[in-house]
Amino acid sequence: MVQDLSTLTAFIDGEPHRFETGDTLLNFIDRHKGRGFVPTLCDAPQLEPYGACRVCSVEVALQADGPRRVVASCHTPIAPGMHIYTESQKVRRLRKNIVELVLTDHPLDCLTCEVSGNCELQTVAAKVGIRGVRYPAGANHLDRAKDRSHPYMTSELSKCINCSRCVRACDEIQGQHVLSMHGRGFNAKIIKGLDQSFADSECVSCGACAQACPTSAISDVFFSKSIEATKKTRTVCTYCGVGCNLNVATKGNEVLSIQAPVDAEVNHAHTCLKGRFAFKFYNHKDRLRKPLIRQSDGSFKESTWDEAYDHIVANLTRIKNEHGGNAVAGISSARCTNEENYLMQKFIRHVMGTNNIDCCARVCHSPTAWGMQKSFGTGAATNSYEDIEHTRCVMVIGANPTEGHPVTGARLKQHIMKGTPLIVIDPRKIELVPYAKHHLQLRPGTNVALLNMFARCILDAGLVKTEFVRKRCENWEEFENGLKALDLAELEKITGVAVETVRAAAIEYASAEAAMSFHGLGVTEHEQGAKTVMLISNIAMMTGNIGRPGVGVNPLRGQNNVQGAADMGCQPHQGAGYFEMNDLDVQKRYTDFYGTPAPTEPGWKIPQMFDAAIEGKLKALWLMGEDVVQTDPDAHHVRHAMESLDFLVVQEIFMTETAKYAHVILPASSFLEKSGTFTNAERRVQRVNATVKPLEGTKPDGQIMCEILQRFGFPQADYTPDGVLAEIAKIVPFFKGATWENLGDQGLQWPIKEGGIDTQIMHQEQFARGKGHFHYFDWKESTELKTNGAEFPFILTTGRILEHYNCGTMTRRTGNSEIVVQDYLSLNPADAQRKSIRTGDRVRLSSARGEVELEARVTDEVKPGILYTTFHFPEAMVNNVTGQGCDADTMCPEYKVIAADVEFVSAGKPKKKRMMEMV
Ligand code: SF4
Secondary structure (H helix, E strand, C coil): CCCCHHHHEEEECCEEEECCCCCEHHHHHHHHHCCCCCCCCCCCCCCCCCCCCCCCEEEEECCCCCCCEEEEHHHCECCCCCEEECCCHHHHHHHHHHHHHHHHCCCHHHHCCCCCCCCHHHHHHHHHCCCCCCCCCCCCCCCCCEECCCCCEEEEHHHCCCCCHHHHHHHHHHCCCCEEEECCHHHCEEEECCCCCCCCCCCCCCCHHHHHCCCCCEEECCHHHHHHCCEEEEEECCCECCCCEEEEEEECCEEEEEECCCCCCCCCCCCCHHHHHCCHHHHCCCCCCCCEEECCCCCEEECCHHHHHHHHHHHHHHHHHHHCHHHEEEEECCCCCHHHHHHHHHHHHHCCCCCCEEEHHHHCCHHHHHHHHHHCCCCCCCCCHHHHHHCCEEEEECCCHHHHCHHHHHHHHHHHHCCCCEEEECCECCCCHHHCCEEECCCCCCHHHHHHHHHHHHHHCCCCCHHHHHHHEECHHHHHHHHHCCCHHHHHHHHCCCHHHHHHHHHHHHHCCCEEEEECHHHHCCCCHHHHHHHHHHHHHHCCCCCCCCCEEEECCCECCHHHHHHCCCCCCEECCCEECCCHHHHHHHHHHHCCCCCCCCCCCHHHHHHHHHHCCCCEEEEECCCHHHHCCCHHHHHHHHHHCCEEEEEECCCCCCHHHCCEEEEECCHHHCCEEEECCCCEEEEECCCCCCCCCCECHHHHHHHHHHHCCCCCCCCCHHHHHHHHHHHCHHHCCCCHHHHCCCCEECCCECCCECCCCCCCCCECCECEECCCCCCCCCHHHHHCCCCCCEEEEEECCCCCCCCCCCHHHCCHHHHCCCCEEEECHHHHHHCCCCCCCEEEEECCCCEEEEEEEECCCECCCEEEEECCCCCCCHHHCCCCCECCCCCCECCCCEEEEEEEEECCCCCCHHHHCCC
16 A cells, blocks of 8 residues: 555654654654754663653644644654644753753763763753753762773763663663662662672673763773774774674774764674774784794794795795695685685685685584585575564574674574573573573584474474475475484483473474574584584474574674685685586686686695695695684694694784794784775675774785785786775675675675675575475484593583683783683582582693693583583683594584593682673
């Protein structure tokens, strides 16, 4: 039905304007007149309307000359034909009175304070025409002590105007509920936790409260400096795959502070503490600033860029001539841009002449890419973050979103707190578990057994969407027959989860109008990782949860650009755009495009590269931004591989554990100093814009790769982000419509068609491969589970925490290292009692590969027999104990199942509160 446009019209001070369904008066006025046209105090665009301060009051009438009444515009819905008067004498007087009363209980010097350019109260006071306050100053909270207990968060609550924006930000955005309004009337005040300091409270330092506060009563340690900013640049966070947009305030070449853009579709004025605060690594004194060349005595000597390039060209040419291109390999970086990854694989394939190119997707989501390609035809998230608002059931499998993907985790939490049922499938009690309706706390390494049970329960309950399966999928019979043959009692024993518990969750998922699954490395980093991904895909297909809003299979990608690194061809079997390198037509296509022959032999995956180095087949390795010694499993083996190489080039920003083995180190620039694109976990290609110039002596990785291509005589233009993106768009079909300009501020989700038409939901009419393919697999006990016995009776599983990122080279050089100072080992109270271990004690963690020492946390977050730790600190070097088991299809390492033991070493006291929360 065509709607009569006149029904969508209202008037602002006599002018007709069109409104949108659901508008409040304030939304409507902001859109047509600009934010600030009507003054506000308790309102913020990222928060729900509140209607407390009444500063946004306007007069309204249902007809032009009808009776008027005064309403708060922020929470009053608009009606057709409504007349809004924003500047009547009545509302001007009302606003002025309100602001004047607010100011009586506020430090009066704020009105004239010159450094408070971030103070909205000052702006509002000026707008309503206040130059002084007629009443005696109140003293209700002017004496509140400042809180400087936290490395990032501060409070000076004498400036507080009790607008509750901080409380609402903590509740509505992060969902942490740390802040609250305590007391009534004149005694009302904001408190943290049980009236604690920031450091002692449960604050996760996301900074949403500080960004929401209109007076900097709650602020962050960087924000006050942003008043000096001469430039603000929008870019994308370098840490996780959520891909939060950031507004970076700079002065000259100094980054002053970071805020979250309110209009960002990805993160809606939100970040975690890494994106907002953990940026000080960019000019840390430890940054590499000169190329380094290893000397014959083993020491490094500083060199010029020319000398370093000459040395590289001479050595790689020698090795290629003596041993062939296949004696050279490259490992690219999910931390680098699409353009840089693209150039890296181009160099390895079309200059070195080998398919020996891989990236860290190998050690995280390669099973997702492989498994989803087999099921759907595309190895990427089927839906968008936006779909969270439309789903009726959330299933989180082997992921810990509030720690690993914090902004998406908070968004999920918000949706779940509004009543959407949550299913968590995880061996640990992750932070989301208290919000979950179903927690299937399975034994590590039994995902396939559990998901087979899950699918069988859907089948038994008659909840298969047969029409969807018949029309859109193939090979259902094989899957159905496999499910029918399962022995559920046996699977119950294997997984440690009762059939009835699984059945209740399966029925919840299958009967929801729209169910959305999210998975992480707890799915992929197993010997049956890719098979688990295909099973998750099966479950989505059998319930029709594909191709519409609020459904789908959505991998939570770990690193900022791990999706993009694989899209750009940084994997041995597929080139840029996921074309199979063993296909003759593909080889011809690349040969024609680049003007040099495409390699024909299969390349090595990362674990195969290490083995080949030790066997003497791989002579030279080029690492762009990867610390494989600290982050890859079985660190002894990785070190041995690094030592075995004739020539190792490392392109890095810090001297990492891996860089210590290099023959040449090239000092690269950080994300704040470069331009290009990152692709986030929802396939959104977003512009990364340089906020400052590269630190003196360093170069962006894209420039380094272009200069190296040129040094080898390849006709490569100098680096420009738009130039390389234009080249990518010519060879990668799903980037065809992407240009630097049309990516804009919000980016575009691939596949991007000509004209910049992007794709929020994939597989809507048909799957990328035509029909969705069902696969059936039996559960298989992994090698580590088999060795789990008398010598190594525990199962160790590893992961990440909120405050640190992977090898921690960046976060350990920021205030985050004051919040979490080391890796910890979690163990169950029953095991702790048996082993006489208490929280804070030093313990020895051992496996068949080696042993490390850690501080213990005793917690029921893990079941008896299970241990958990992170791998962020080189001092602990947890990967000395992880093993060589890997996914059978992709060689993704099995970080999640390690047969291990733990022993008491010495008594100690816990160092930091944050890690004691679950004790
Ligand atoms: Fe960065 Fe991820 Fe945090 Fe967003 S959620 S700020 S992308 S680390």
